[in-house]
Amino acid sequence: MAMTIHVDIVSAEGEIYSGLAEMVYAPAVMGEVGIAPRHTPLVTRLKPGEVRVMSADEMQHFYVSGGILEVQPHVVTVLADTAIRAHDLDEAAVQEAKKRAEEAMQDKSAEFEYAKAQSELAEAVAQLRAIERIRKSTSV
Template identity: 60%
Template sequence: MATIHVDIVSAEASIFSGEAKFVALPGEMGELGIYPRHTPLITRIKPGAVRVERADTGEEEFVFVAGGILEVQPDRVTVLADTAIRGRDLDEAKAEAAKKIAEEAMKNAKSDIDFAKAQGEFAAMAAQIAALRKFRKK
């Protein structure tokens, strides 16, 4: 059985490193699915869920990323995330609170820069909540 090595890292820590059968994540232009021997690729990723089908257990590892860069080589996938949180560590109540704060900041923005910053935070929290709900359904 062919496998591909996957590393998911953020500025804070290495979140996942191991062999996988399949990886799916939110690319800039849509959902990407990566199998072993994939064509080389570098692209930005959007906030959302990275799903890794582990080669050793067959179980799915779930990580939320708040954007970043993806590099794919035929034998390796590297996700360099702005922020990465293991699915089991996500807190829906905190994400909802942060989303409300960002929404309020958008309403009260005094400049385009403030609005854009709040809008980015709002989008990241909305993506985190959506990913969390999808993860919890499994």
């Protein structure tokens, strides 16, 4: 039997996932991190992207819009601003949000609006990557 680590993924809306995993991958601000059981303690910010939780029988995909990752030797906690199971993402809505953000970035009428559009674009692109990755993993 492989070693496991307990994983909790929570957002403002509530708990999204709680269970055991053999490996966890997360989009930290300094780059993607992989967390195995007995990982050294770590606290880092997350950027928009995909959190992958590998258990004995499957890989689960989650989209997070940012937040905090806390790692203890036997527990990983993802405190996300927004967390959604990747298969629950609406690709058409994400494409529309990406299009609106790109149009807003072309306007550049105010620095604040440009920064907000840039943030929205990053979130939409991260959601699309999560959709693509889950599509690839289910077609294999």
